[in-house]
Amino acid sequence: MKSDDFFTLVRSWLTIYLPRSRRLSPHTIRSYKTALNTLLEFLGETRSLKLEQVGFDAITYSSMSEFIAWITDARHLSAASANQRLAAIKSFLSYCAGEEPALVATWLDVKRVRPARAPERAPDALGMEAVEALIRAPGQQTAHGLRDTLLILLMFDAAARIQEVLDLTPADIVTTAGHGAVTLTGKGCKTRTVPIMDKTGRHLEQYLKMFHPAPVGPGAWLFYTVWAAERHQMSQDNVAYMLNKYATIAREQCPEVPKQVHAHQLRHARAMQMLRAGVPLPHIKEFLGHANISTTEIYASADNQMVREAIQRAAGTAPDLAPIWKGPDDLILRLAGLK
Template sequence: MKKPNKEAVAFSRHINDWLTVYVPTVQSSSAHTVKNHHDALSLFLHFITQVKGLDARTFSFKLLERQVIEEWILWLKNDRKNSSETCNNRLASIRAFIKYLSEKDVSLTYLACESAQIPRQRSVRKKVEGLSKNAVKALLNAPDTNTSTGRRDLVFLILMYGTAARIDEVLSMKIQHLHLHASKPYATIIGKGNKVRTLYLLPKVVAHLEKYIVEFHPTQLDPDSYVFYSRIKGTSTKMTQPAIAKRLHKYAAVANGECPEVPLNLHAHQIRHAKASHWLEDGMNIVQISFLLGHADVKTTMVYLDITTEQEEKALATIENEKDREIPKKWKKAPQSFAELCGLRVIK
C-alpha cells in the first residue's frame, strides 16, 4: 500500500479507538455489538475501495457524506442482497461511528446531521415466537440435574427467566453483582450502554443461586469472577453465547417431546420475551415491565410485546396523569441559536 494521506491516517486511528476502546467500554460490553460495528465498517471500506475505486491516498472525510452512504446502502441491498433489516443495522453502525467522529472533530459535525437524516429501509418487523408458561416449565425440566453441567444450566435458565435479562447481561454477571443476603435479594445488571439497573430476585431464584455458588464457587468468593464460567486450560473464562445457544437447542429438543409448544430452534431472547409476556398476562403495568427489561423508552416495550391500543392508552396514562400535566416544566428553554443547538458556547 502506498503512503496514505493525513485524513486516511486520522480515519484509521478513529476506527481503531472506536472499536477497541469506546464501543466496548462506553457504548456496549457486548462482543456481538462490537462485531456488528466491525462488519459494517469493513463493508463500507470495501465499498469505497473496490466499488468506487478509491484508496488511502485519495481518502477524504467527504466520503462519509449522505450521498455516499445512501449509495452504500443501495449497494448492500441490490448487489449483496442484504435484507432491509440488515441494511438498517449497517446504517445504525455507520451513524454511531460518525457521531463519535463528530465528537472528536467539531468540523465533522455536519456529517452526523446528514447521516441522521438518511431514511431507514422499510421492513416487516418479525414477531418473536413466544413461549407459553407450559413451554417454559417443560424447558426447565429438560436439564439433567444428575450432572454438574445440567445443574449449572438449570440455574442459568431459572435466572434468565426470573429476571428477563439479556443473555449477555447474564453471562457478564459477576459474583459482586449478586446480593443474595440483602433484606430483599437483588442482582445488579449492567445493560446496553453500561446502564445499570437493579432486579429483585424471587425466593426460588435465590435458593437455586445459593446452591449453585456453593458447588461452583466453593473457595473464597472472588467478587470479579463470573457467575457462569467455562474452564479453559484450568482458567475460568466468561461463557460464550454460541456455547449457550448449543445448550438451548439440546434442551429444546428434549422439552419439545414433553410440550410441542417449545420451538426446536429456541434462542435465548425468546426466554426474555416469554417472561415479559407472562408479566403482562399477570397484570404487571407496562411501565414496570419496561424498566425491568432495561428499555430506555416505554414505547419500545409496547412494540416489543405487540401492545394493543387500549393497553397503550393505560400505560401512557400511568406515565403522565392529569396532576403531572399541571406541574411546571423544568427543562431548559429551546435553543435560541444554531450554536446552542450544536451544544457550543455562543461567542459574543
C-alpha cells in the same frame, strides 16, 4: 481527507473516545466495530476501494443510502441490523465532525439518510409450556445439568439479555428468601436490580455451593467454562449451542418447543407473562431495562394480536350465517332493485 486521516479517527474513536469518554461496554464497542467493518466491505465490493484508498469522500448521502439497501438485499440482514449499523456510522461521523471541522458537512450529509423501515412483528416469545419443558430438559443429576438448568431458569426469571447473564458475578446475586434479586448490567453500562423467585434463589444457592465453594474475587464470572485449567467467561455461542441441544430434548415432551430456540425468546416469554398477570407497562419497561416505553408497548400489541387470533379460531367452530339472498333468480334481482 486522506485515508490516513480516516483510520486515525477510527482508531481514536474506538480506543479512546468510546471506552474512556463515553465509557461504553466492550460489547457495545464490538457492535460499532462490526458496523465500520461492514462499511469497509461495502466500499470494497461496490466501489472497488482498497483499505488504503478509503477516505471520507466515499461517505456521502448517496453512498450511505445505497449501503442500507446493500445490507438488506445483498447481505440479507434485517432492517433492524441495517439501522444499527447506520446509527453507529452516524455516531462515528458526529465524533469526526467534532475533531475536524472540515468533516461537519460530511456528517450533516449522512445525517439525512433515513433508516430502513422495519416491519412490525410480534416478539418471538415461547409459550409457558415450552419454557417449563426447556427448564426441565437438562435434569439435575450432573453438575452440568444443574448449571444449565439454572442458566435457563435465570434468563427467563430475570428476563435478562444473554450477555447480561454472562456478565454476572457472584457479588451481583442476592438469594435471601423473599428478597432475592440480581443486578444486571445492560446496554450503555446501565445497571438495574430485578427481583427473582425464591425457587430461582434456591437453585442459585445450590449452584454457588458446587461451582463457587471458596470465596471468589470481585471479577469472577458466575457462569464460566474451563479451558487449559483456567476459568473463562462463558460465551454466547456456548449458550446458543446449549439451548438448541435442550430444545431437542424438550420437544419430545412438548411439541410446542420450536426447532430453533434463542435466549431472547425466554426474555420475551417473561415479559408476556408479566403483561398477562396485570403488571403495568412502565414496570415491565424498568424490569426489561428498555430506554423507551415504546419498545415495551410491542408486547401489548402482540398480546392483542394473540387474542384476536384466538377469537378468529373460535369463530371457525360457529355455523355460517344463513344466506339472505336465496330464491329464484328473478326474485333476487327484483329484491336487489335490478328489475
